[in-house]
Amino acid sequence: MGAGNGSELSEFFLEGLTDDPQLQPIFFALFFLIYxxxxxxxxxxxxxIVFSPRLHTPMYFFLSSLSFTDFCYSSVTVPKMLMGFFSGCQTISFSGCVVQTSCFVIFAVTEFFLLASMAYDCYVGICNPLLYHIIMSPRFCLQLVAASYAVGLMNMVVLMSTTFYLTFCKSHAITHYFCDIPPLLKLSCSDTQILQLLLFACGGLMCLCP
Incomplete structure (x- = not known):
């Protein structure tokens, strides 16, 4: 992957939410508080949940897994954005962009399937209360969580293997506050049709599978 003149692209510029120096401290304080x-x-x-034995049930197991995933999901993007507000440096290295996008895809997809697993847990509890503890065994719950992460990892491998083999020659400025696939597609001068089809296919399968 390289720039339009054949040189190696080493970093991207994140345009972020604002480039106004007067607004950046306000945004920093606001988003730091939320984070x-x-x-x-x-x-x-x-x-x-971990230190309370009474909460060691399928519902709270999924809830703890969701909390951990949400923690990772937020930590992938927000600290870099806060650093940009604080220091004024809005650049991110190419390798940093790869890591950020990869982790974002993994945790976003995993969170989606964890929510689907929690919905299934509620369904079993309501529709099959007598068989609930047999169906939602600890082993099966662990398998559902592991499968959620596995699907997230597979999505990441498929999308990243095509995204970062593109040639970025239009610009190095990402019109977003973190590295994501759609803004990266706008910077590419390669044919992105296959990747766009993959994005639609992955999104469609995610909607159908749960």
Whole structure:
């Protein structure tokens, strides 16, 4: 992957939410507060569930898995955005962009399937209460969580293997506050038709599979 003149592309510029120096401290304080509340909530909930034997049930197992995933999901994008507001440096290295996009895809897809698993848990509890503990055994719950992460990992491999083999020659400025596939497609001078079809296919399968 390279730039239009054949040189190696080493970094991207994140345009972010604003380039106004007067607004950046306000955005930093606002999003730092939201991020801190989110982290305390997720980690606190996770700790309560882990250290409370009475909460070791399928419902709370899925809830703790969702809290951990949400913690990782938020931590992939928000700290870099806060750093940009604080320092004014809005650049991200190519390798950093790869890692950020990959982790974002994994945790976004995993969270989607964890929510589907929680919905199935509620369905079994309501429709088959007598068989609930047999169907939702600890092993089956663990398999559902592992499958959610496996699907997220597979989505990441498929999408990343095509996204970062594109040639970016139009610009190095990403019109977003983090690295994501749609903004990257706008910068590519390669044929993105296959990748767009993959995005639609993955999105369609995610809607149908749960």
């Amino acid at each position: 801190a509340i989110t982290m305390v909530r997720n980690l606190g909930l996770l700790a309560i």
